[in-house]
Amino acid sequence: MILPIVAIVGRPNVGKSTLFNRLVGRRKAIVDDMPGVTRDRNYETVTRFDVPFILIDTGGFEPESSDRLLQQMREQSRLAMEEADVILFLMDGRAGLNPADVEVVEMLRRVDKPVFFVVNKVDGETLEVAASEFYSLGVDNLLTISAEHNRGVRDLMDEVVAALPRRTTSPEEREATKIAVVGRPNVGKSSLVNRLLGYERVVANPTPGTTRDSVDTWFTCNKKRYLLIDTAGIRRKGKTTQKIEKYSVVDSLRSIERADVVLIVLNAEEGVTEQDERIAGYAFEAGKACIFVVNKWDAIEKDNSSVGRFVDKIRTEFKYLAFVPIVFVSAQTGQRLNRIMEEVDKVMAQFVKRVTTSELNRVFSAAVESHHHPLVMGRRVKFYFATQVGTRPPTFVIFTNRPDGMHFSYERYLVNKFREAFDFTGTPLRLLFRGRE
Ligand code: GDP
Numbered sequence: 553m554i555l556p557i558v559a560i561v562g563r564p565n566v567g568k569s570t571l572f573n574r575l576v577g578r579r580k581a582i583v584d585d586m587p588g589v590t591r592d593r594n595y596e597t598v599t600r601f602d603v604p605f606i607l608i609d610t611g612g613f614e615p616e617s618s619d620r621l622l623q624q625m626r627e628q629s630r631l632a633m634e635e636a637d638v639i640l641f642l643m644d645g646r647a648g649l650n651p652a653d654v655e656v657v658e659m660l661r662r663v664d665k666p667v668f669f670v671v672n673k674v675d676g677e678t679l680e681v682a683a684s685e686f687y688s689l690g691v692d693n694l695l696t697i698s699a700e701h702n703r704g705v706r707d708l709m710d711e712v713v714a715a716l717p718r719r720t721t722s723p724e725e726r727e728a729t730k731i732a733v734v735g736r737p738n739v740g741k742s743s744l745v746n747r748l749l750g751y752e753r754v755v756a757n758p759t760p761g762t763t764r765d766s767v768d769t770w771f772t773c774n775k776k777r778y779l780l781i782d783t784a785g786i787r788r789k790g791k792t793t794q795k796i797e798k799y800s801v802v803d804s805l806r807s808i809e810r811a812d813v814v815l816i817v818l819n820a821e822e823g824v825t826e827q828d829e830r831i832a833g834y835a836f837e838a839g840k841a842c843i844f845v846v847n848k849w850d851a852i853e854k855d856n857s858s859v860g861r862f863v864d865k866i867r868t869e870f871k872y873l874a875f876v877p878i879v880f881v882s883a884q885t886g887q888r889l890n891r892i893m894e895e896v897d898k899v900m901a902q903f904v905k906r907v908t909t910s911e912l913n914r915v916f917s918a919a920v921e922s923h924h925h926p927l928v929m930g931r932r933v934k935f936y937f938a939t940q941v942g943t944r945p946p947t948f949v950i951f952t953n954r955p956d957g958m959h960f961s962y963e964r965y966l967v968n969k970f971r972e973a974f975d976f977t978g979t980p981l982r983l984l985f986r987g988r989e
């Protein structure tokens with residue numbers, strides 16, 4: 553399913569990140585060794601009233617200097633208008649109506665998608681009155697909220713969710729292996745996509761997606777069906793180099809959400825950057841199978857240890873993705889491109905794999921025996937039983953007497969044991985702990 557995007561736009565200090573955090577319900581930091589994942593995240597998948605969407609705090613994409621406020625806001629709003637399905641334009645009810653707000657409102661008025669004009673910091677009844685000047689804007693969809701005190705937020709989200717486009721997945725799409733090709737601008741995504749398509753001699757029958765120029769391409773390789781997600785989005789990049797680098801993350805997120813297998817493309821010439829880490833972190837959190845594709849391998853000077861060094865670099869920077877295969881390719885010369893599809897099939901097989909309950913419990917009880925969970929409040933943690941409840945990614949429920957006291961490091965220990973025993977190359981695993989009824 554294509555997840556719709558809801559963007560929060562507005563001047564600095566109006567409360568964008570307060571609203572963002574309230575809606576996201578800030579998760580706990582996940583792990584220390586996941587650089588780029590928990591740091592300054594300004595996009596997140598949120599589910600409200602059972603409807604999932606991607607929420608973006610565009611404030612997070614502001615350039616560092618703040619002297620050209622209006623211009624930044626125009627840029628921000630323009631990006632939101634292009635990328636988002638629903639826009640929340642936030643204003644400050646305490647500071648009052650601001651000339652910059654008025655100008656942006658004029659821009660947004662002409663946008664052909666749902667826009668909510670939201671007056672924030674209306675903490676109580678008396679402030680409602682003060683907010684009345686905002687009604688002079690004469691816009692529909694004007695709402696007052698207090699992000700900090702959670703006032704009016706529910707009503708706002710009610711309307712936002714109702715305004716989201718509804719999208720469905722075709723049966724054909726559910727059958728195919730869906731591949732997203734993600735990475736920073738210029739790493740060679742479009743060259744790679746064109747090569748893969750040409751290489752497999754497919755013919756692209758692009759099916760227009762539901763969003764503006766999101767076009768997927770079907771292809772067949774060894775009699776299997778694949779769907780390459782958002783190929784137009786990738787190809788489009790080649791032409792418009794003006795796009796703000798940071799914002800291209802959003803394109804990646806959208807594709808990752810729909811994919812089974814994510815090709816994380818790195819540029820051999822540049823090594824690993826922070827943005828690569830963000831994108832990879834997102835793919836991991838979204839529970840997708842992954843492959844690192846180191847492209848432009850033709851372009852660097854190599855000796856016997858070049859591959860080893862690059863592998864080390866990736867393993868150091870992406871510690872939590874130690875299970876992800878790495879391929880070194882050149883989209884330019886075509887070198888080793890066939891390896892990509894081999895790996896796609898391998899990781900996909902793991903992504904949808906089921907292990908039997910008896911095998912699972914053999915491995916599980918051996919793991920629990922050989923390394924005990926630390927005491928929780930002086931009491932032993934007991935484990936009873938494990939069962940696989942789902943795939944994409946493989947998901948396991950583990951019954952225990954202390955579902956809430958589970959140590960992260962122990963969870964990681966069990967994941968590693970399952971991985972060793974059953975392979976699971978390239979796919980994240982999920983463990984859910986439940987109390988025994
Ligand atoms: P951003 O720059 O738009 O992301 O704004 P922030 O979320 O950082 O908020 C700016 C300031 O406004 C912070 O001090 C918040 O605590 C405050 N703030 C946010 N929402 C509310 C609200 O509903 N009521 C009040 N009184 N203050 C708020």
Ligand code: GDP
Pocket residue numbers: 735736737738739740741742743744786789790847848849850851881882883884885
């Ligand atoms: P995208 O922005 O990630 O889609 O990147 P492009 O596919 O547009 O490639 C960016 C630039 O890198 C172009 O000039 C390509 O010709 C070049 N490029 C792409 N792949 C390779 C490669 O494998 N080797 C070399 N030397 N250059 C490449």
